[in-house]
Amino acid sequence: MTNVETHFDKWNKERIKRQFSELVSLSIPIILQRLGIMTLGIVDTAMVARYSTVEVGYQGIANSAIASTLIVATIGLLMGTMVLTSNAFGAKDYKKCGRIWRRSIPYSLAFGSVGFTICLFGEQILLFLGQTEDIARGGGEVLRVLSIGIPMTGLMLSSTFFLEGINRPLPGMIVMFVANILNVLLNWMFVWGNLGFEPHGVIGSAWATNIVRIFLAVSLILYILFKLDREKYGLLEKVDMSWITWKKQRHIGYAAGFTNTIEHFGFAALYVFAGFLGTISLGALTIAFTIFGVPFMICYGVAGATAVRVGIAFGRGDNHDMALAGICGLAFNGLICLPLMGILYFFPSTIANLFSEDAVLVAATIPLIALSVWMLFLDTAQTVVGNALRGAQDIWMPAVFYIISYSIIMIPLAYFLTFTLDHKTIGLIECIIFASFTSFVLLSTRFFYLTLYKKENHEK
Secondary structure, X not given: OOHHHHHHXXXXXXXXXXXXXXXXXXXXXXXXXXXXXXXXXHHHHHHHHHHOHHHHHHHHHHHHHHHHHHHHHHHHHOHHHHHHHHHHHHOOOHHHHHHHHHHHHHHHHHHHHHHHHHHHOHHHHHHHOOOOHHHHHHHHHHHHHHXXXXXXXXXXXXXXXXHHHOOOXXXXXXXXXXXXXXXXXXXXXXXXXXXXXXXXXXXHHHHHHHHHHHHHHHHHHHHHHXXXXXXXXXXXXXXXXXXXXXXXXXXXXXXXXXXXXXXXXXXXXXXHHHHHHOHHHHHHHHHHHHHHHHHHHHHHHHHHHHHHHHHHHHHXXXXXXXXXXXXXXXXXXXXXXXXXXXXXXHOHHHHHHHHOOOHHHHHHHHHHHHHHHHHHHHHHHHHHHHHHHHHOOOOOHHHHHHHHHHHHHHHHHHHHHHHHOOOOHHHHHHHHHHHHHHHHHHHHHHHHHHHHHHHHHHHO
């Protein structure tokens, strides 16, 4: 009997139906929660872009070059919370789930404090990265305000990952829905100057972001403490915080944080290159990436659910179910991607005009949106597989693959396409497509080697 026949024999129709059904049920609230995160950024960008073409550039360089890099690193550093919580939940060790969350709270605050400090030196960092004095000054001012909300983001992520790890993603979705309504109101008040407030443009938007992040963190912590079964999860029990007792939780986070940071540094470098091309190019890339972020976050929800499903199967020691969870994640991601790709490909002009009335900025943005179709397909696929590997506690090999794809390959290729071949901003999208394809091939080969080939050889 061949390997393929063996797998299909073990993956009978009922098992496939169960795994896919559980993945979809878990994915939907996570997708909506992740989409809510992206919608916050869309509202910020749209309101600021309509207020000032120049200030949306400040917003883009501040968020993407520094603030988002810090948040993405924190997401990775806290990934151990989701992975180990789902592992413990799969093994029915519920008190361990609570201990994991309790340890993640001070951990997230520590990294949030580091992020707060870095943001205070945003202007100096942007000058060091070669930005003009005007862009560095404007971006630095935005970062000084955003610094306040960085620690709150860590608290929110710790609580979100814990709830998702115990198969309770719905509260995060509901709180995020309320946060989006609050964000629209605050931007309307602070950016444009309504209800008696003075118009503050991009700075007003940054203050709105801070308030929303505080709301998210406090709401989720209160839900966990007062709505979950505190005895079942040991939420009020004393937790051993000695460094050695939660080594694995940190090490998963180190690898995921390093991986996320490497990938995001690559994208941050693209913003730096866009800044070299001028304010219009920087604004166009900011809008294009913001638009791309909507379908990406939808698919990122699938990736998060895939990590949980793989993690639960890992907790049971079921390699075949781990592989099946990964395959179902890729299949579901593909089904979601196709209509989203169609929207980006056929309606780039309509979408770009929603963000700005500046004809020059819109014209520069349209081709970036159309080309991001292929970036969406490949980047989301590699994200799903990367999260599946995290669920399987594969720590450092994915990090190596991300270094190869998004540092060694993507950054030099971006410079070559953008400046040497004179593709300008288009080259910044082209390099992502190639890097994401490379990442997908490397990560998927690793995942199926670990869950299928390696397991079968061990059994033999």
